[in-house]
Amino acid sequence: MISKAKHVMYVGPTAKWVGKFAKTELHPTIDTSPMLRSSLNKNAKGTEVIGLGSSFLHLGGTSGAATGAISVPASYIFIDELDFCKPEIVDMYESRLKHAATDEHDRKGVVAFFSTPTVDDYGINAKFKLSTQQYYDVHCSECSTWFTPDYFRDTFLGGYTDTLDHDGKPRKMIDLQPEDVAAEIYDVAGSHMRCPHCAENGVEHNIFEDLCDPTRRKWVAKNPKAITSGRQVFPWDLPRINTMPTIIGSMPSYTNNIANYYNFTIGIPYTDKNNSFMLAAFTCGNYSRWMTFREDNAGYGYCIGVDVGRTSNIVVGKKLGHQLHVVYLERFKSSKQLTLGERIVELAKAFSSRSIVIDAMPDFTTAQ
Numbered sequence: 001m002i003s004k005a006k007h008v009m010y011v012g013p014t015a016k017w018v019g020k021f022a023k024t025e026l027h028p029t030i031d032t033s034p035m036l037r038s039s040l041n042k043n044a045k046g047t048e049v050i051g052l053g054s055s056f057l058h059l060g061g062t063s064g065a066a067t068g069a070i071s072v073p074a075s076y077i078f079i080d081e082l083d084f085c086k087p088e089i090v091d092m093y094e095s096r097l098k099h100a101a102t103d104e105h106d107r108k109g110v111v112a113f114f115s116t117p118t119v120d121d122y123g124i125n126a127k128f129k130l131s132t133q134q135y136y137d138v139h140c141s142e143c144s145t146w147f148t149p150d151y152f153r154d155t156f157l158g159g160y161t162d163t164l165d166h167d168g169k170p171r172k173m174i175d176l177q178p179e180d181v182a183a184e185i186y187d188v189a190g191s192h193m194r195c196p197h198c199a200e201n202g203v204e205h206n207i208f209e210d211l212c213d214p215t216r217r218k219w220v221a222k223n224p225k226a227i228t229s230g231r232q233v234f235p236w237d238l239p240r241i242n243t244m245p246t247i248i249g250s251m252p253s254y255t256n257n258i259a260n261y262y263n264f265t266i267g268i269p270y271t272d273k274n275n276s277f278m279l280a281a282f283t284c285g286n287y288s289r290w291m292t293f294r295e296d297n298a299g300y301g302y303c304i305g306v307d308v309g310r311t312s313n314i315v316v317g318k319k320l321g322h323q324l325h326v327v328y329l330e331r332f333k334s335s336k337q338l339t340l341g342e343r344i345v346e347l348a349k350a351f352s353s354r355s356i357v358i359d360a361m362p363d364f365t366t367a368q
Helices: 015-031 034-039 087-097 124-129 178-182 196-200 208-212 244-249 258-266 276-283 340-351
Strands: 007-012 040-045 049-052 055-061 076-080 110-114 134-139 155-158 187-193 217-221 302-307 312-320 323-332 355-358
Touching (some): 007 015, 007 087, 015 034, 015 049, 034 040, 076 087, 087 110, 110 124, 134 208, 155 244, 187 208, 187 244, 302 340, 312 340, 323 340
Parallel strands (some): 007 055, 007 076, 076 110, 302 355
Antiparallel strands (some): 040 049, 049 055, 134 217, 155 187, 302 312, 312 323
């Protein structure tokens, strides 16, 4: 990047988010590196542009003031926290690669996506499914089997996974709740990941030391024919830092939203009755923003407001006391496949809406 002039972009959810990252991460890294510090362009050391040699790192967000980087031709683009970025602005950033060199697959420049996953088939998870899908497998020192560690299948929690539920079936980690961990009735301190193949043969083998041994780890692609490289990183890929007791022990912090535990701590997409409803609504049209549907919003009494335009704004709310509690936001563009009127009818049925307010102009046919 320093020896040959390049324009590189680093993009995050918001301008404020990227600015904070520049101040707390990028600038300290440059200041502590003799090579980078000697190459720093003193006239381009800010929170929007950093010059290194003859190259420039442009910092931008998908909302906020620092979106000027959209106008800069780039060779490399790094999109961080994709699931929290505005999709239509991400597309605009990617368009800045059109002047970059092509690779053997005729793709312009290089674009890399990083993110905490949210829900299945959206954002980073959707892109990962189209990639090589590489996982950091481990080789069991007990049975010599290679496998991909799985939180739900391979976690052992004393007093829980080794006992039966009320129906006489083995308890599953997917059913573990924050209040269960907070009650301290299970052996969280002794929790660990075990080899599933050993477990099938009645052998309890803790794979902690195997996870720590780099000679017993390797990246394995589940979809090797894909042209896009993708890697999934789990917390136990850094086993001495993220031990299973600390992972499970953090669950009580997510009492109000268990999905955040699986997203931010485990690093997997998670869809349940609290967010699957809105995911279905989000993926069936041309929308740029969504809000998670919460179970405590369920029922009836919703009202829908629509601001009609080339891009229409739709708000769904529910009256709580003297206030309107907004539960869903959407920006919608009509198409031959789905008109605005049809979309409003879909949402009205989905939310059991009791009232809809639509402005008459500029297109009064929708209100009719």
